[in-house]
Amino acid sequence: MQLHSRRRPDFDEIRIYEYPSHLREAIADMPAAPGVYVFHGAEGDLPLYIGKSINLRSRLLAHMRNPDEARLLRQTQRISHIRTAGAIGALLLEAQMIKQQHPLLNQKLRRNRQPCSLRVQNGIPEVVYSKDLNFATELHLYGLYGSRHAALEGLRQLADDQRLCYAALGLEKLAKGRACFRAMLHQCAGVCRGDETPEGHRQRLFTSLEGLRVACWPYPGAVGLVERDEETQQIHVVHNWHYLGSVQEAAEAQALDKVAPGFDADGYKILCKPILSGRAEIIPL
Numbered sequence: 228m229q230l231h232s233r234r235r236p237d238f239d240e241i242r243i244y245e246y247p248s249h250l251r252e253a254i255a256d257m258p259a260a261p262g263v264y265v266f267h268g269a270e271g272d273l274p275l276y277i278g279k280s281i282n283l284r285s286r287l288l289a290h291m292r293n294p295d296e297a298r299l300l301r302q303t304q305r306i307s308h309i310r311t312a313g314a315i316g317a318l319l320l321e322a323q324m325i326k327q328q329h330p331l332l333n334q335k336l337r338r339n340r341q342p343c344s345l346r347v348q349n350g351i352p353e354v355v356y357s358k359d360l361n362f363a364t365e366l367h368l369y370g371l372y373g374s375r376h377a378a379l380e381g382l383r384q385l386a387d388d389q390r391l392c393y394a395a396l397g398l399e400k401l402a403k404g405r406a407c408f409r410a411m412l413h414q415c416a417g418v419c420r421g422d423e424t425p426e427g428h429r430q431r432l433f434t435s436l437e438g439l440r441v442a443c444w445p446y447p448g449a450v451g452l453v454e455r456d457e458e459t460q461q462i463h464v465v466h467n468w469h470y471l472g473s474v475q476e477a478a479e480a481q482a483l484d485k486v487a488p489g490f491d492a493d494g495y496k497i498l499c500k501p502i503l504s505g506r507a508e509i510i511p512l
Contacts, residue, residue, distance in 0.1 A: 253306040254291065257284040260456070262310045263320045265330075269304040274330040279321035281314050299332065311473070312461040313454040315501060319463055319470040322493040342492040343378050344368040344441055350429050351397040352436075354378045362490040363467035368441040371492050381439075389435045390416045395428055442499055444468055446511075451480055452498070453508040464512065468495040480512050 257264070262283045266276040276299060280286030287306065290296050311317045325333045341358045346368055354375045355368070362368060372378040379398065386396055392415045394401040401407055406420035418428040449466035451474075464471040464480050469491040472483045501507040 250291070250300060250303060250306060254284065254287045257287055257306075257308060258310060259284045260310060260458070261313050261317045262308050263317055263324060264306060264308040265324070266299060266303045267305045267307065268302055268331075272304070274324075274328045275299060275302060276332040277321060277325050277328065277330045279317040281317065283308055283310075310459070311454075312456050312459050315452065315497065315507075316454050316461050316463055316473055318497045319494065320473070322497065323470055326493075342371050342373065342490070343375060344372065345370050345378055345382060345436070345439070347432070347436070350425070350432075351395075352382055352432075353397070357490045357492075361467070362441055362495075363444040363469075365441075366443065369436040370439040371441060371495065385435050387414065389431060390414060391432060391435070392416070392418045392428065394419050395425070396432070441495075442503055445503070446509075449480075449512045451477060451510045451512050452502070453510060462510070465494065465498060468498055470494045470498075477510060477512065 259282050261279075261281045263277065263279045264283055264287060265274050267273065268275045278286065290300065309320060311320060341356055342362070343354050343356045344362060345352045346355045346365075347353075352369075354372075360368075362371075370378065370381055372381060382396060383393070383398060385391065386393055386398065390413075392407055393399045393409060394407050395418050399407070401419060406417070407415055409415040410417045410420055410422070416423045416428070416431075418425060444467045449464055449471065451462040451464055454461050454463065460475060461473045462475070462477060462480060463473045464483050466486070467490060469488065474480050474483065498507075502509065
């Protein structure tokens with residue numbers, strides 16, 4: 228009787244973990260410290276993936292152990308890294324490098340779109356764009372969104388949560404003298420049918436938006452955010468929430484361009500909390 232050979236279910240999994248020896252050697256040389264790492268492809272040394280970690284060695288070992296990333300590792304010719312003094316520097320450098328180098332597998336941060344926000348004009352929210360306004364200095368902006376659609380969806384969600392009126396927010400049109408359908412379902416507090424005053428509705432809108440307020444840049448010009456660890460110090464130069472680069476000494480910062488090319492949503496998200504909370508060490512430049 229002929230016995231049919233049974234395919235071992237773990238065969239592919241075993242093959243996945245046969246990584247090239249030069250990658251294991253590269254990881255052995257990685258410091259257990261913060262920084263940014265780059266997987267380079269064989270063709271033209273192009274970046275395949277850029278990542279960051281507060282512990283480079285641990286993060287790269289995690290890549291090696293993840294069977295879902297076997298394809299990436301088979302395409303990788305070498306792994307390079309840039310050491311940073313801390314987590315903030317790693318976040319800033321990663322975002323900058325992804326937008327400059329356009330690695331194949333960093334889809335989210337590669338999208339260098341102009342963000343948009345909400346601004347209330349005559350009591351009605353409108354979508355505005357960073358290409359038209361300087362979000363770093365413009366007052367009374369609420370929320371950062373990747374598209375007009377996302378901004379309007381955010382406004383609808385706010386209206387649903389707070390029982391605000393779609394018609395009063397400009398999200399739908401109503402015939403004069405008619406109440407909206409959501410009011411009949413008690414999903415709107417009824418400003419459209421006189422159950423609530425327009426001023427009361429407006430006040431509730433602003434109260435709801437306050438948690439989304441975009442903070443203005445709190446300094447007259449560029450500043451340095453100081454970050455240190457046991458081995459090194461870095462001064463991250465920032466202007467209008469835009470990361471301009473890092474240096475080791477304040478005198479070196481003079482060589483960096485102090486003019487931010489525009490509002491950077493990634494820089495804002497990384498820097499807003501440490502700067503506005505007062506936890507970060509800031510020096511004037």
